[in-house]
Amino acid sequence: MLGLVSRTxxxxxxxxxxxxxxxxxxxxxxxxxxxxxxxxxxxxxxxAASPEAPxxxxxxxxxxxxxxxxxxxxxxxxxxAPAKDDVSGPMLEPSAANTPxxxxxxxxxxxxxxxxxxxxxxxxxxxxxxxxxxxxWLGSNIWNTFFVGLTMFKNMPRQMFGRxxxxxxxxxxxxxxxxxxxxxxxxxxxxxxxxxxxxPATTSAAAVLGVGLLCSVGNFLLIEPKTxxxxxxxxxxxxxPNKTEDDKNQIQALYKQFGKWHxxxxxxxxxxxxxAVSHGWYLAGALTL
Numbered sequence: 554m555l556g557l558v559s560r561t562x563x564x565x566x567x568x569x570x571x572x573x574x575x576x577x578x579x580x581x582x583x584x585x586x587x588x589x590x591x592x593x594x595x596x597x598x599x600x601a602a603s604p605e606a607p608x609x610x611x612x613x614x615x616x617x618x619x620x621x622x623x624x625x626x627x628x629x630x631x632x633x634a635p636a637k638d639d640v641s642g643p644m645l646e647p648s649a650a651n652t653p654x655x656x657x658x659x660x661x662x663x664x665x666x667x668x669x670x671x672x673x674x675x676x677x678x679x680x681x682x683x684x685x686x687x688x689x690w691l692g693s694n695i696w697n698t699f700f701v702g703l704t705m706f707k708n709m710p711r712q713m714f715g716r717x718x719x720x721x722x723x724x725x726x727x728x729x730x731x732x733x734x735x736x737x738x739x740x741x742x743x744x745x746x747x748x749x750x751x752x753p754a755t756t757s758a759a760a761v762l763g764v765g766l767l768c769s770v771g772n773f774l775l776i777e778p779k780t781x782x783x784x785x786x787x788x789x790x791x792x793x794p795n796k797t798e799d800d801k802n803q804i805q806a807l808y809k810q811f812g813k814w815h816x817x818x819x820x821x822x823x824x825x826x827x828x829a830v831s832h833g834w835y836l837a838g839a840l841t842l
Contacts, residue, residue, distance in 0.1 A: 683739040687836065690732035691829040697725050698822060712788055719781045726773035729825065733769050736832065737762040758835040765828030768821040776818045783811040 701721075705714050740759055744751050751759075787807040790800050 679739050679742060682735060684836070686732040686735040686739070687829075687832060690729055690736065691833060693725065693728055693732075694822075694826050694829055697721075698826060712791075715784050715788070719784065722777050722781070723773070726769060726777055730766070730769040730773045733762060733766045733825075737766055754835060754838065758832055761828045761831050761835075765825050765832075768825050768828075772818055772821050772825075776814055776821065780811060780814040780818055783807055783814065787811060 702718070705717060709717070737759065740755065740762065744755070787804055790796065790804050790807070793800060796804075
């Protein structure tokens with residue numbers, strides 16, 4: 554009898570608690586809180602969220618707003634714009650020892666110190682200019698032909714590679730043409746004031762330098778400008794957003810013309826390399842080590 558009364562009283566109390574609105578809400582929240590409560594250090598771990606935990610406000614969607622599109626945030630708010638890859642700034646400014654003036658003064662000072670240590674002999678000066686021009690001529694030719702061009706071709710986009718080469722080639726051909734001219738002039742200058750006939754080796758060396766100079770002038774003044782012009786004409790058509798069939802035919806025609814003149818330029822450059830190596834052999838025969 555006492556057990557029956559107890560069960561009846563508990564049932565009445567439970568019905569009264571559930572029928573009470575605020576108490577019922579408190580009971581439900583308390584039950585949920587007891588299920589979701591976890592140690593504080595676990596709640597700070599990224600993988601410790603309970604599978605029964607409610608979704609965060611940023612990811613949950615209520616029935617009232619499910620059909621409403623979420624306004625997109627500006628690009629700057631979604632992801633910060635990457636920093637500009639600029640090639641200027643205090644960090645990239647040349648130091649005092651890396652300015653054009655310093656680069657010109659260092660070899661001039663070294664030359665003056667070498668000349669001041671000995672008697673001034675015009676023949677020595679001519680020989681010095683000859684050897685220096687040969688070093689620049691052969692070194693720049695080997696470096697540009699077998700290292701710089703191939704490295705950039707394999708590691709740069711095609712059009713970017715072409716635009717860089719269009720800036721480098723005029724400087725390269727100007728340098729090699731000037732060095733070749735100094736070599737030929739410094740070789741012929743002593744012969745003009747000498748009463749003796751030049752040796753066969755010197756005559757052959759002068760002829761080889763003359764061939765190299767003709768090839769350099771042809772590349773510098775004729776072939777390189779024409780090849781570069783064809784390249785940029787092709788780039789202009791390739792960069793059109795919408796290309797017609799006529800544009801595609803023009804690209805193929807320009808590609809063939811560019812390939813022809815570029816092949817001629819490369820052949821002349823190899824001939825120049827051969828003349829430089831040949832003149833190095835001639836100079837080696839005149840040296841006594």
